Amino acid sequence: MVLTRLFDIILILAKNSLTFRGHRENLSQEEEYHGNFLAVVELVARYDHILRQVLDMPKGSTTYLGKSNNTK
Structure with a gap:
């Protein structure tokens, strides 16, 4: 279910x-802009409880949101 949402955002x-990456790719940093991909992921997570659970996972968990599969 999570991968389907992420693929839709990618498409x-x-x-x-549109570019995917921003200057910072770490959601734990309190910056306003993380790039288009992570910005859309955060937007969808406001309304989608499944994606919200992924963003709230502990550091080191596999989230499929970054180049190392555990970007948080």
Whole structure:
């Protein structure tokens, strides 16, 4: 279920020729901009409890949100 949501976000960004990455790729840092991909993931997580659970997982858990599979 989580991967389906992430693939949908990837397809939307790709279809609109938008970049994925920002300057910071770590959601635990309190920056306003993490890149388009993580910004959309955070937006969807506001309304989707499954994706919210992924973002709330403890550090070191596999979340599929970063290049090392455990970016938090």
